Amino acid sequence: MSISFTPTRVAGAIASALLLAFAAAPASAAPVKNIVLVHGQFADASGWKPVYDILTRDGYNVNMVQEPLTSLDEDVAATVRVLARQPGPSILVGHSYGGAVITQAGTDPHVAGLVYIAAHAPDAGESTASNKNKIPGQIRTVTTPDGFVFVDPAHFHEDFAGDLPADQAEFMARSQIPAAARVNTTLITNPAWRVKPSWYMVAKQDRAINPDLERMYAARAHSHTVEVDGAHTIYISRAKEVAAMIEEAAQSVGN
Numbered sequence: 001m002s003i004s005f006t007p008t009r010v011a012g013a014i015a016s017a018l019l020l021a022f023a024a025a026p027a028s029a030a031p032v033k034n035i036v037l038v039h040g041q042f043a044d045a046s047g048w049k050p051v052y053d054i055l056t057r058d059g060y061n062v063n064m065v066q067e068p069l070t071s072l073d074e075d076v077a078a079t080v081r082v083l084a085r086q087p088g089p090s091i092l093v094g095h096s097y098g099g100a101v102i103t104q105a106g107t108d109p110h111v112a113g114l115v116y117i118a119a120h121a122p123d124a125g126e127s128t129a130s131n132k133n134k135i136p137g138q139i140r141t142v143t144t145p146d147g148f149v150f151v152d153p154a155h156f157h158e159d160f161a162g163d164l165p166a167d168q169a170e171f172m173a174r175s176q177i178p179a180a181a182r183v184n185t186t187l188i189t190n191p192a193w194r195v196k197p198s199w200y201m202v203a204k205q206d207r208a209i210n211p212d213l214e215r216m217y218a219a220r221a222h223s224h225t226v227e228v229d230g231a232h233t234i235y236i237s238r239a240k241e242v243a244a245m246i247e248e249a250a251q252s253v254g255n
Helices: 005-023 045-057 072-084 100-103 128-134 153-159 166-175 209-221 240-253
Strands: 034-038 061-065 090-096 113-120 141-143 148-151 200-202 222-230
Touching: 005 061, 034 045, 034 072, 034 100, 034 113, 045 061, 061 072, 072 090, 072 100, 090 100, 090 240, 100 113, 100 141, 100 240, 128 209, 141 166, 148 153, 200 240, 209 222, 222 240
Parallel strands: 034 061, 034 090, 090 113, 113 200, 200 222
Antiparallel strands: 141 148
């Protein structure tokens, strides 16, 4: 029996094959549009304003965590609380001690990727203090009788915000939020960077966290790494580069 292939029959066969091919192909993941920003010690979430402005202008849904800085567990809980409100997966970003927070909180299923900005990224059994003792910074801090730590205001500009104008650094020094000393000695138990993709920005003139410690963190986590000129406050002074790294992370995990 012979079968004749008319133009109509051929066109139908091609259309059917294309439909089957499209049905078999996996759908590409939607880009991540939610960004959650976590500040470090001695500062609050308002420092993220320059990064927030860029990201929201570019169409991202951005929220900031105001950690109490009273314990690592409470700071992680505050972060997870914000993650739970997002309409889908998020990129979780941490600066300074905020890196320890996202390291512990980042295993949350809402988190698609991690971005560290001049931040701690301890491993299991490590704390920010234990790592700083191995590779010290130059920041000068004071501990209150009731166990809270703050940066000596006389040295805040030099030690924390050397890349910002003096008047801005002075205001930050007078409005800083002391952290409970115990947040620095609490051990990480389940580091998210071992199971989530990460990006890391090293501040080459950082005095609060030694740049070599930052490089160690980034190399160990196999993070996509960029080094920039700037002090510990690159999340303010280099907001354009910070926002670009966050957007790169969001686009990478969404594809």
